Amino acid sequence: MTKWGCDLKGFKFKERWSNNAKSYDDLLILAVLGTVCGLFSGLLMAFFYAVIYVPVRYIMASDFDAFESLPVEWRVGLSVFSCAVLAIVFLLLPSRLHKVGVPYVVERLNYHHGNLPIGNAVVQFFSAAIGLAGGLSIGKEGPAVHIGATLGSYLAEKAKLPQYGVETLLACGVAGAISAIFQTPLAGVLFAFEVIFFEYRQRYVLPVLLSSVIATLVSHNIIGPLHIFSIDAITSLSLSLDLFFACFVLVVFIVFLSAVFLQTQKNLWRLSSLPVWLRFALVAVATSLAAVYLPEALGSGYLSLSRLLTGELVVYSLLLLIFVKTVLTALTIGLGIPGGMIGPTFIIGGLTGGYVALMFDSTVIDIAWFALIGMAAMMAACFQAPLTALVAIIEMTHSSQVIVPALFVIVLACLFMRVFFHQESVFVERLRFMGVSSNISAFQRYLRHHTIKPVAEEVVLLPMIVPIERVKDLASSMVDYVVFKNEDEWRLVRRIAVLDVVQTLDMGPQKWLVVSNDKVSMSLDKALISSDITVIEEPSSLETVLSWFQKTGQSDVLVSLPGSSFCLVSRHRLDQFLLENDEE
CATH class of the missing domain: 1.10.3080.10 (Clc chloride channel)
Structure with a gap:
């Protein structure tokens, strides 16, 4: 077996x-x-x-x-x-x-x-x-x-x-x-x-x-x-x-x-x-x-x-x-x-x-x-x-x-x-x-019949030291969030915040600039005020993720998907999804 x-x-x-x-x-x-x-x-x-x-x-x-x-x-x-x-x-x-x-x-x-x-x-x-x-x-x-x-x-x-x-x-x-x-x-x-x-x-x-x-x-x-x-x-x-x-x-x-x-x-x-x-x-x-x-x-x-x-x-x-x-x-x-x-x-x-x-x-x-x-x-x-x-x-x-x-x-x-x-x-x-x-209950059954896909938001996964060219490419992205790993902790920032920091280069060299592999790069940890976020394995249903939110009291969670990718699930977006479908 x-x-x-x-x-x-x-x-x-x-x-x-x-x-x-x-x-x-x-x-x-x-x-x-x-x-x-x-x-x-x-x-x-x-x-x-x-x-x-x-x-x-x-x-x-x-x-x-x-x-x-x-x-x-x-x-x-x-x-x-x-x-x-x-x-x-x-x-x-x-x-x-x-x-x-x-x-x-x-x-x-x-x-x-x-x-x-x-x-x-x-x-x-x-x-x-x-x-x-x-x-x-x-x-x-x-x-x-x-x-x-x-x-x-x-x-x-x-x-x-x-x-x-x-x-x-x-x-x-x-x-x-x-x-x-x-x-x-x-x-x-x-x-x-x-x-x-x-x-x-x-x-x-x-x-x-x-x-x-x-x-x-x-x-x-x-x-x-x-x-x-x-x-x-x-x-x-x-x-x-x-x-x-x-x-x-x-x-x-x-x-x-x-x-x-x-x-x-x-x-x-x-x-x-x-x-x-x-x-x-x-x-x-x-x-x-x-x-x-x-x-x-x-x-x-x-x-x-x-x-x-x-x-x-x-x-x-x-x-x-x-x-x-x-x-x-x-x-x-x-x-x-x-x-x-x-x-x-x-x-x-x-x-x-x-x-x-x-x-x-x-x-x-x-x-x-x-x-x-x-x-x-x-x-x-x-x-x-x-x-x-x-x-x-x-x-x-x-x-x-x-x-x-x-x-x-x-x-x-x-x-x-x-x-x-x-x-x-x-x-x-x-x-x-x-x-x-x-x-x-009918509510539990409804949650069990849905995966997290309707409430999941895409995120951009970046290394903590990222080349400036790659950071500038974020301007053409439609994704709202960026995640990176600092030692053993995962950090979450908004994409727009990263772009705002890049614009400060017009004022001269910044402390977060580093040279890595002969490329000018940004240290995301030094450049941004980020929040740590918990990572969980992909839950089997919305019921599981709702139970996690209720148990931990947290408002956001990073979900690890197959293929080494991630998505963000927020309690706000989950509640919004449930209210919209309840009205229907």
């Missing part, structure tokens, strides 16, 4: 970006980097998939998540062993590496300019793999988002992109990871906007779409096509009143389960001060009980959903499985096991949809259709991501007939969760519990 990072630096993306800010070259740069991000996202997710499932498949010799096919002692042993290993790992790791998952990605995006440490992503990768291989009730998606976002952040850092570019590549990583895990390119893009950024950002969409498509292609060619279940035998959908009544019943079930899922986690977050070993021991006990009495609740696969569609699950065991899966997943995630929630919510919603369908006449309600609608509704209600949920189901099943009833259920479920339970997305609720905002 170091060699790759060095190669990226050689392209001087930030210099080209600054020089071509009014052209479409920045979009081309982002498209290239988005392609690279999608490629590596797909490869990383394929590797993640292999790390989780290859060892498990040798043990089970059947479906990836068929934990019920194992002897009871194996099921209990795997869950206890995985919790014990995770407890040991987290006890040995420093606390800064314990932060993982989607809430951590949003926090780093809003408060740390999208800078995601690689160490946390490594911990997320292997800890999630251990939990999934052990049959814990978690999903792959949260870890995938964290890993993909870190990849995008790393590429942006090595390419030295401004803040707008960092956020774009972070979105590319998230979309690529989700797309590779589910092989749903459009849902991956919508997930990045609805769940990570909490808004649709048109300026990001082309590179993010490109990353998503490339990641899907890589996943499809390495892992193979992913099929949740076959829909070949599904009958056509008739939009009758009975259908929408059944949909309303499904809404009631989904809202209840979503409320249980969220409230259970919120109650368990209060136990975060307990020792890691104790919290993970509670997860081990709960998972072991499920492993003994209801092994279908283990893992993150869709085997139980497939069994429902083939008629292998009876109604009473199905209802129990839905409730146990909901509580077990909330318990596992709420007590700190690093895993995802999207997969389990899909399963819970799909099983709930199937259960509701069984309550009605099979000639009116098709179980497979209602399983699809339940999957979309449960995800949408828990994560407040209605479009992502709908599109994910359409892409995974390659069918659009479900759109109308699915939208009916999704909209009502999301609406009821907000109006009656006052619940936001589980990720927003988690951030709120941590005392962290899930979003930034």
Whole structure:
């Protein structure tokens, strides 16, 4: 990765970006980097998939998540062993590496300019793999988002992109990871906007779409096509009143389960001060009980959903499985096991949809259709991501007939969760519990989307001893400021002041005249009263430079640009720019 990072630096993306800010070259740069991000996202997710499932498949010799096919002692042993290993790992790791998952990605995006440490992503990768291989009730998606976002952040850092570019590549990583895990390119893009950024950002969409498509292609060619279940035998959908009544019943079930899922986690977050070993021991006990009495609740696969569609699950065991899966997943995630929630919510919603369908006449309600609608509704209600949920189901099943009833259920479920339970997305609720905002203000967003170029002033860089001829050339320059270096300090003077001093030669020789290399020169330090000025590296956005002004109280700063050049940024000019654009 170091060699790759060095190669990226050689392209001087930030210099080209600054020089071509009014052209479409920045979009081309982002498209290239988005392609690279999608490629590596797909490869990383394929590797993640292999790390989780290859060892498990040798043990089970059947479906990836068929934990019920194992002897009871194996099921209990795997869950206890995985919790014990995770407890040991987290006890040995420093606390800064314990932060993982989607809430951590949003926090780093809003408060740390999208800078995601690689160490946390490594911990997320292997800890999630251990939990999934052990049959814990978690999903792959949260870890995938964290890993993909870190990849995008790393590429942006090595390419030295401004803040707008960092956020774009972070979105590319998230979309690529989700797309590779589910092989749903459009849902991956919508997930990045609805769940990570909490808004649709048109300026990001082309590179993010490109990353998503490339990641899907890589996943499809390495892992193979992913099929949740076959829909070949599904009958056509008739939009009758009975259908929408059944949909309303499904809404009631989904809202209840979503409320249980969220409230259970919120109650368990209060136990975060307990020792890691104790919290993970509670997860081990709960998972072991499920492993003994209801092994279908283990893992993150869709085997139980497939069994429902083939008629292998009876109604009473199905209802129990839905409730146990909901509580077990909330318990596992709420007590700190690093895993995802999207997969389990899909399963819970799909099983709930199937259960509701069984309550009605099979000639009116098709179980497979209602399983699809339940999957979309449960995800949408828990994560407040209605479009992502709908599109994910359409892409995974390659069918659009479900759109109308699915939208009916999704909209009502999301609406009821907000109006009656006052619940936001589980990720927003988690951030709120941590005392962290899930979003930034419109003013901050505006600052982050602009580089310093609109407020930067050109300067003339001169040596401290400068030939008189070169000083006189300043008369034809349109630049207002001159900078020079005196020992270790940078000095700033106005160009007109330098020219005024030159005119004093008409009055005779001056003390600031020196002979250097057989040329009559001016010593700028002796000739002018200059002010010292701080030099900083080029900031990633206007937000960074405004924060610097507020912290230091200074009114001007000299910015070092690529290519050994400089520009001047003043607080006055920055305020003027913001006021002018605010009026517009």
